[in-house]
Structure formats: C-alpha cells, structure tokens
Amino acid sequence: MRRILKGRLSKGPAKEVVKYLILPGVKEATNYLFEAISQINKAHVVMLAEQKIITRQEAGEILKVLCSLDEKSVDQIQLTKEDDLYMNIENFVIKRTTRETGGKIHIGRSRNDLYATAFRMVIRDKIDDVIKELIKLKKEELKLAENNLETVMPGYTHLEHAQPITLAHYLVGHSTAITRDVTRLENAYEFTNINPLGAGALATTSFPISRERTTELLGFKEPMANSLDAVASRDYILDFISALAITMSDVSRLIEDLILWNTLEFGMVEIADEYAGTSSIMPQKKNPFSLEHCRAKTGHVYGSLVAALTIIKGIPFMHCRDTSGEVPSALWPAIDQVVMTLRIVTGVLSTLKINKEIMQKRAGEGFSTTTDLADLIVRQKSLSFRTAHEIVASVVASAIREKKDASYITSEMIDNSAKSIANISLNMDEKDVYSTMDPLENVKRRNIKGGPAPVQVKKALQEAKERITREESDLTRRESLRMEAKKKLNEAMRAYI
Numbered sequence: 001m002r003r004i005l006k007g008r009l010s011k012g013p014a015k016e017v018v019k020y021l022i023l024p025g026v027k028e029a030t031n032y033l034f035e036a037i038s039q040i041n042k043a044h045v046v047m048l049a050e051q052k053i054i055t056r057q058e059a060g061e062i063l064k065v066l067c068s069l070d071e072k073s074v075d076q077i078q079l080t081k082e083d084d085l086y087m088n089i090e091n092f093v094i095k096r097t098t099r100e101t102g103g104k105i106h107i108g109r110s111r112n113d114l115y116a117t118a119f120r121m122v123i124r125d126k127i128d129d130v131i132k133e134l135i136k137l138k139k140e141e142l143k144l145a146e147n148n149l150e151t152v153m154p155g156y157t158h159l160e161h162a163q164p165i166t167l168a169h170y171l172v173g174h175s176t177a178i179t180r181d182v183t184r185l186e187n188a189y190e191f192t193n194i195n196p197l198g199a200g201a202l203a204t205t206s207f208p209i210s211r212e213r214t215t216e217l218l219g220f221k222e223p224m225a226n227s228l229d230a231v232a233s234r235d236y237i238l239d240f241i242s243a244l245a246i247t248m249s250d251v252s253r254l255i256e257d258l259i260l261w262n263t264l265e266f267g268m269v270e271i272a273d274e275y276a277g278t279s280s281i282m283p284q285k286k287n288p289f290s291l292e293h294c295r296a297k298t299g300h301v302y303g304s305l306v307a308a309l310t311i312i313k314g315i316p317f318m319h320c321r322d323t324s325g326e327v328p329s330a331l332w333p334a335i336d337q338v339v340m341t342l343r344i345v346t347g348v349l350s351t352l353k354i355n356k357e358i359m360q361k362r363a364g365e366g367f368s369t370t371t372d373l374a375d376l377i378v379r380q381k382s383l384s385f386r387t388a389h390e391i392v393a394s395v396v397a398s399a400i401r402e403k404k405d406a407s408y409i410t411s412e413m414i415d416n417s418a419k420s421i422a423n424i425s426l427n428m429d430e431k432d433v434y435s436t437m438d439p440l441e442n443v444k445r446r447n448i449k450g451g452p453a454p455v456q457v458k459k460a461l462q463e464a465k466e467r468i469t470r471e472e473s474d475l476t477r478r479e480s481l482r483m484e485a486k487k488k489l490n491e492a493m494r495a496y497i
Contacts, residue, residue: 161366
C-alpha cells in the first residue's frame with residue numbers, strides 16, 4: 001500500500017476535491033512541470049550531498065531512481081490520486097529505496113519553493129519559444145518589405161485615405177512594434193530567471209544548504225533575495241501574460257488590416273487558398289477564416305491576463321494555492337493561443353498575393369497627395385501653411401464637385417481657389433503640380449529618417465535585420481546557459497552514481 005501524505009489529517013480528500021482539484025492539478029503539472037521537477041530534485045540532492053547533509057551513498061541511491069524516471073512515462077509512476085505530482089515522485093523514490101533514504105530528498109525545502117522554481121524554469125523556456133515565433137514573423141515581414149520598396153499604397157488615418165506610403169514602409173513599421181514585443185518578453189525573462197529554491201515554505205531552513213549551488217545547477221542568474229517574496233510572488237507571470245496580451249494586440253491590428261485589404265472593396269491583397277474557407281451555400285465565397293480565428297484569439301489572451309490579475313489581487317502576500325495552482329492555469333492556454341496565432345499569421349504573409357497595380361491605383365485616389373501640394377505652395381510662394389491648406393482644401397472641394405480625382409488638378413484650379421481664399425494668383429507651374437500629385441514621386445520626396453522614401457526604408461530594413469541578429473544571438477546565449485546548467489548537473493551527479 002502506497003503511503004499518502006496526510007500529516008495531521010485523519011481522512012483523505014473528499015471525492016469532489018480529488019475529481020475537481022487534485023487530478024486536474026496533477027495532469028497540468030505532469031504536462032508542464034515534470035521535467036523541471038526532475039531537474040530540481042537532482043540538483044537539490046547533489047547540493048545536499050555536497051553540503052554533507054545526506055551521505056554520498058544516500059545521494060547515489062536517490063539519484064539512480066530519479067534518473068530512471070527520465071526513461072519512464074508518467075503512467076509507469078502509478079500516480080496516487082490523493083497526492084500531487086511531487087509527492088507521487090517522492091513516493092516513487094521511497095518505494096525503490098527505503099523510507100529513511102528516499103524520504104531525505106525533501107530535506108531543507110518545501111513544495112512551495114519547489115513549485116515556484118519549477119514554474120520559473122518552464123516559463124523561461126516558454127518565453128523563448130514565443131520570441132522564436134515573433135522573430136519568424138518579423139523575418140517574413142521584412143522579406144515581403146524588401147520585395148515591395150516601391151509598391152505604393154494609401155496610408156490611412158481614421159480608415160480614410162491620408163498620404164501615400166509604400167507596403168514596405170507599412171511592414172517595417174509593424175515589425176518595429178513586434179520588436180518592442182520581443183523586448184517586453186526579454187524583460188519578462190530577466191524577471192523570471194531568479195531562483196526561489198531554498199526559500200522553503202516561506203522562511204528558508206535551518207539546514208546549511210547552498211542556494212548558490214542550486215542556482216548554478218538550474219541555470220538561474222541568482223537566488224531570490226527574500227524568501228517570502230520567493231514563494232509569494234507570481235508577478236513574473238503577470239509580466240509574461242501582459243507581454244503576450246500586448247503582442248496579440250499588435251498582431252491583431254496586422255490581421256485586421258489584412259482582412260480589410262483582402263476585401264473586394266480594397267482588393268489590395270489576396271490570402272492564399274490554404275488559409276481561406278468557402279461558404280456552404282454561396283459558391284463564390286473565399287473567406288479569411290483563419291485570420292478571423294486568430295483575431296478572436298486576442299480576446300482569449302486578454303481573458304487570461306484579467307484572470308491572473310484578479311486572482312493575485314485578491315490574496316495576501318504569502319504562498320497560497322491560488323498562486324501556485326490557479327495563476328499558472330491562466331498562463332498555459334495563453335501561450336498556446338499566441339504561438340498558434342503567430343504561426344498562422346506568418347504562414348499567411350509567406351503566401352500572400354500583393355496586387356501592386358490596385359495598390360498604386362488606390363494610392364492615387366482620395367486626394368492623398370494634396371498635402372504635398374500645400375507644401376509646394378508654401379515652398380514656392382512663401383505663404384503660411386495654413387493659407388496653403390485652405391487653398392488646397394478649396395481645390396479638392398472643387399474637384400469633388402466636378403467629379404475629378406487628384407490627377408486632374410491644374411494650375412488654373414489652384415489660382416481660382418487662391419483668388420477666392422486669399423485674393424491672390426499663384427501661377428503654379430503645371431509640371432510641378434502634376435509631379436506633386438504622383439503618388440510614387442510623393443513618397444520619394446519624403447526622404448526623412450523614418451519616412452516612406454525607399455532609400456529610408458532600405459536603411460530601416462537593414463537596422464531591423466541587425467536587430468534580429470542581436471535577438472537571435474541573445475536567444476542562443478540564454479538557451480546555451482540553460483543547456484550548460486544541465487551539463488553541470490549531469491557531471492555533478494556522476495560523483496554519486
């Protein structure tokens with residue numbers, strides 16, 4: 001008969017507690033924390049032996065059983081329904097050693113600091129997983145931008161034509177927002193990468209443990225400075241979910257634009273068939289259903305953030321099952337939703353058809369080049385911008401009444417408006433007016449850092465690529481540090497098994 005942890009309790013948990021709390025908790029911990037708990041157990045046992053808190057023989061016996069777990073499925077542990085995952089693992093060790101030997105695995109620690117450590121180890125990996133997907137998305141955006149440096153399109157404000165830009169300018173701009181998402185995740189990693197192990201239940205231990213040694217063997221930057229903070233805090237999870245929610249906000253705006261541009265009314269892009277769906281009744285339909293799902297996933301991630309914030313807000317600053325059992329449960333689905341969304345949107349971009357001719361046509365509509373006409377008047381005629389603005393606004397109103405677009409604006413029309421507004425005649429050169437109205441020339445003139453001129457976008461593209469190189473280097477460095485810690489742990493165990 002396997003021993004179940006009861007402590008001072010005379011009875012086991014109620015069937016409702018087992019069904020609704022313990023079993024789901026064991027399943028979740030098994031899915032996400034099993035490997036991390038295994039590493040923590042090994043590092044802790046090595047440290048106990050090095051500190052001469054347990055004997056070398058005891059350490060060897062425990063470590064052999066822990067290593068055997070690496071080659072087993074969870075089912076082979078024969079989980080006891082009344083215990084959590086950690087206690088099941090401890091019982092597994094005791095059964096294969098002795099109670100007096102295996103029971104020493106838990107000297108100098110608590111489940112409180114154990115699980116706090118396991119969550120941080122898993123979340124480090126998950127943060128980098130999301131960063132990898134964001135880098136892939138940025139690479140696809142920049143690849144598409146390189147091929148569309150002179151693909152002129154309307155720039156919008158208030159969803160109305162504003163000024164011409166290029167598709168490359170749009171894509172580089174959005175990739176810049178994604179770069180900030182990566183930075184937020186990197187910051188969340190730094191907040192996560194500190195070691196709670198050794199904090200015990202809340203007040204450390206009287207055993208002479210070495211928190212520095214377990215920090216080294218588990219690949220953390222440093223031990224947490226305060227033991228109560230170590231077991232009470234889950235704000236690093238809030239940092240992660242917040243970064244995920246903001247990421248989804250940024251990606252959802254890209255999705256919304258793609259859906260709009262894909263419509264018949266815009267007609268500027270076409271989503272590939274493999275990311276579209278059709279109608280059960282309307283044979284002509286090609287619906288961007290995959291993007292619609294991704295857009296909606298943003299709401300799920302926001303829900304996870306609100307859930308985690310609300311849970312943490314309502315508890316005192318100490319270890320509670322709210323923090324260890326419920327807050328991470330809000331995180332895991334949020335990660336899955338974000339990774340899935342990023343992969344699909346990256347796929348959409350990689351197969352997206354760009355209708356350059358229609359983009360060019362749309363850029364010439366809506367009088368989006370007339371800001372430059374006002375600038376031309378200011379430069380050539382030394383008028384204030386406000387007066388030039390009023391003159392051009394009058395020209396636009398006249399063209400709309402005559403059912404003409406911007407390409408039909410003439411020097412005569414400008415003079416008529418100038419006489420009406422300021423009682424002057426400007427006598428603008430017809431060639432200058434025509435050139436000013438051309439969308440591509442309009443864009444090329446905006447040769448200011450951060451502007452849409454192709455020469456500036458090329459520079460921004462190069463800077464974005466260099467940033468990705470740094471991000472990938474940092475990613476590799478973090479992964480290498482975690483792998484190096486695993487190697488150190490394996491080497492340390494060889495002294496005992």
